[in-house]
Each structure stands twice: as structure tokens, then as C-alpha cells.
Amino acid sequence: MIYPIVVYGDPVLKKQAEDIEQGSLDVKALAADMFETMYAASGVGLAAPQIGKSIRMFVVDGEPMDEELKDFKKVFINPEILEESGEDWAFEEGCLSIPGIRADVYRPEQIRIRYYDADWQEHTEDYDGIAARIIQHEYDHIEGVLFTDYLSGLKKRLLQTKLQNISKGQVRTDYRIQAPLRK
Numbered sequence: 001m002i003y004p005i006v007v008y009g010d011p012v013l014k015k016q017a018e019d020i021e022q023g024s025l026d027v028k029a030l031a032a033d034m035f036e037t038m039y040a041a042s043g044v045g046l047a048a049p050q051i052g053k054s055i056r057m058f059v060v061d062g063e064p065m066d067e068e069l070k071d072f073k074k075v076f077i078n079p080e081i082l083e084e085s086g087e088d089w090a091f092e093e094g095c096l097s098i099p100g101i102r103a104d105v106y107r108p109e110q111i112r113i114r115y116y117d118a119d120w121q122e123h124t125e126d127y128d129g130i131a132a133r134i135i136q137h138e139y140d141h142i143e144g145v146l147f148t149d150y151l152s153g154l155k156k157r158l159l160q161t162k163l164q165n166i167s168k169g170q171v172r173t174d175y176r177i178q179a180p181l182r183k
Contacts, residue, residue, distance in 0.1 A: 001033045002040045003051035004176040005096045008146070009167030011180070012049050013097055017056045017142040019078045027057065028118045031075045034059045041175035043096045045134045047141030050097050052178065058138035066130050079115035081139055082124070084108035091133055093147045099173045101162055105150045107136050 006012055020027065030048075034057075038046035044065045047058035056078045062069030086109035094102040110128040113135060117123060127135055137147060148156060148163070156163075165171055169179030 001036065002176070003033065003037045004178040005037070005041055005173075006050055006052050007166050007169070007171070007177045007179050008098045008148075008163050009180045010052075010097075010178070012052055012054050013141070013146060014144045015049070015054055016144045017047075017049055017054045020055050020057060022116075022120050025055075027075070027077055027120075030057070031059055031118050035061070035073075038096075041096050041173075045138040046096065047138045049141050049144075056142045058142060060134050060138060062131055062134055065134070069131055072131050072134075075118045076113070076135070076138070077116040077118070077120070079113055079135075079139060079142070081111055081113050081136070083112040084110070084136075086110040086128070091130075093133075093137060095137070095147055096175070097141075098146065098148060098163070098166060099171050099177070100166070101148070101159060103147065103151055103155065105137075105147050107133055111135060113139075 034046050038059060044062050045060040048055045058076050060074050062072040088106040089109055090104040090106050092102050093105045111132045112126050114124045167179060167181045169182035
């Protein structure tokens with residue numbers, strides 16, 4: 001099932017998501033729907049809040065972004081970033097929930113994360129580079145943080161009209177959106 005993507009301005013995107021209790025929902029079915037939704041929108045990551053679900057889960061598949069990430073297709077349930085290290089580096093990020101806007105965001109180059117997969121197996125893994133960045137971006141979503149929160153006050157003010165238009169659904173996308181202020 002392909003969900004509409006919740007866009008900027010919806011309160012679910014600014015809320016810290018809740019842990020998922022094992023057995024409380026079919027995480028495998030939800031993960032399959034999230035991958036289908038992400039691929040339909042040409043994304044490389046999708047967090048549950050982006051489909052209106054305030055739960056700590058996200059999916060990633062970095063292959064479309066970098067051929068070296070062809071084996072980087074994962075489901076993260078109740079993740080916790082244990083450590084971020086290395087130099088902060090800039091990379092131009094975009095977001096399915098903020099269509100048409102991209103900006104440089106500085107993030108640490110390495111992370112260590114603990115999470116459960118869709119079979120409820122626990123993992124603790126280290127990532128760096130683009131893989132770490134994709135995880136950090138999606139992890140921010142379950143913490144109620146958007147990439148625009150990293151921008152300077154001036155840059156945010158310059159984007160204010162565009163962001164308001166996104167909230168009203170006045171933006172072109174190749175995927176269905178759910179805009180909080182659409183009339």
C-alpha cells in the first residue's frame with residue numbers, strides 16, 4: 001500500500017515518536033508498505049512520521065543514491081544512536097516531506113546505532129559517510145527534527161514562503177502528499 005507523504009507543517013513531523021512494543025503491530029507489513037511508498041516517491045529513506053504514524057521506525061535503501069550502498073536496505077525499529085563521531089561535513093539534503101527544497105546540512109561522519117530489524121533481532125552497527133547521513137536524517141524524523149531545523153535563521157526566513165506553500169499543498173510532486181493546511 002502506498003501512503004501519501006505527510007508534508008511540512010503537520011504536527012506529527014515535529015513530535016518525538018513512541019517506541020513500538022513487540023507484537024503490537026505487523027512491522028513486516030508496515031515495512032513493506034513503507035518501502036513501496038518510499039520507492040514510489042523516489043526516496044532513499046522514509047520514517048513512520050512521514051506517513052502520519054508517530055512510531056519509532058524507518059526504512060532505508062541507499063542504492064539509488066550511491067552504487068556502493070547496494071546492500072544498504074534496512075528496517076530500523078526503536079533505534080537509538082549510541083554515538084556520533086568524526087568531522088562534521090556538509091551535504092545537500094532534501095526530504096520527501098519538504099519537496100522542492102534542498103540545503104547543506106552538517107552532520108558527523110560516523111555513527112553507532114542500536115536497533116531492531118523486522119524480525120525483532122537486535123543489532124548494534126557502525127556506519128559512516130552517506131549511509132550514516134541517511135540514518136541520521138531518518139532518525140531525526142522520529143525525534144521530531146527536520147533538516148530545515150539545522151538551517152540558519154536567515155535561510156529559514158528566506159524559505160518561509162516556500163514552506164508555507166508546502167503546508168498548503170501548493171507544491172508539485174510526483175507522489176501523493178497530505179498537506180496540513182490544504183483547503
